[in-house]
Amino acid sequence: MVSSNAQNNSQSTALVVEDDKSVSQLIRLYLAQAGYRVLAAEDGPTGLRMALEDSPDVVLLDLNLPSMDGIEVCSNVRQESEVPIIMVTARVEEHDRLMGLDLGADDYVSKPFSPRELVARVNAVLRRTSRAVKKRDKSGSKVDAGEVVIDLDRRTATVLGDEIDLTPTEFRLLSYFIEAEGRTVSREQIIENVFGYDFTGYDRTVDTHVSNLRKKLEVANPNKQHLKTMYGIGYRFHA
Numbered sequence: 001m002v003s004s005n006a007q008n009n010s011q012s013t014a015l016v017v018e019d020d021k022s023v024s025q026l027i028r029l030y031l032a033q034a035g036y037r038v039l040a041a042e043d044g045p046t047g048l049r050m051a052l053e054d055s056p057d058v059v060l061l062d063l064n065l066p067s068m069d070g071i072e073v074c075s076n077v078r079q080e081s082e083v084p085i086i087m088v089t090a091r092v093e094e095h096d097r098l099m100g101l102d103l104g105a106d107d108y109v110s111k112p113f114s115p116r117e118l119v120a121r122v123n124a125v126l127r128r129t130s131r132a133v134k135k136r137d138k139s140g141s142k143v144d145a146g147e148v149v150i151d152l153d154r155r156t157a158t159v160l161g162d163e164i165d166l167t168p169t170e171f172r173l174l175s176y177f178i179e180a181e182g183r184t185v186s187r188e189q190i191i192e193n194v195f196g197y198d199f200t201g202y203d204r205t206v207d208t209h210v211s212n213l214r215k216k217l218e219v220a221n222p223n224k225q226h227l228k229t230m231y232g233i234g235y236r237f238h239a
Helices: 002-009 021-033 044-053 070-080 094-102 115-141 168-181 188-193 201-222
Strands: 013-017 036-042 056-063 085-089 109-112 142-145 150-151 156-159 162-164 226-231 236-238
Touching: 013 021, 013 044, 013 109, 021 036, 021 115, 036 044, 036 168, 044 109, 056 070, 056 115, 070 085, 070 162, 085 115, 094 109, 094 188, 094 201, 094 236, 109 115, 115 236, 142 168, 150 168, 168 188, 168 201, 188 201, 188 236
Parallel strands: 013 036, 013 056, 056 085, 085 109
Antiparallel strands: 142 150, 150 156, 156 162, 226 236
């Protein structure tokens, strides 16, 4: 049965934004069996309104929605809220995955999917979110890594006092690298802690995001290399 996590998730609310009624019903059934309180919307504008007004703990968002597609919904939600967003869609091209991540999606599930796996993904995203909140409560809003400073509440980063323009994915990457400062982290660890979805066949996407982040750090301070590639192993951040 899917209900093994019911007690743990009884206080969590999931919003399902999906225009296919059969798919929506299936997702809602499994989430309810897992102990979630489930809300549903069938179009983009309604999903956006509910995501901002009903304060769900997680949003499961289809990309192909009437009136307003999932990309636009995600972008608008991210301007107002840090609620975890899981893209659930038949669009599986790498471009779509990258776009969703750069807009701030936390996970990506391709259709057709296993309902049990989807529930597991929801649980995993909420566990990661919970750990991040606990760390923020302990360390405060700002984390100082030498000349690089991140503000967890404002989701901004500065180098030598000047703010750098980061995508949501790059900000999550930088936060993770600072947390692991001085240690070499592998692609697998980055995927688990930053991306959180099945990266099979998309390992180069990790390298692309890391490369983009490194370039922005080096532009901000050409005299120091904060991110180093440990060939065959992973990456290491030095403050």
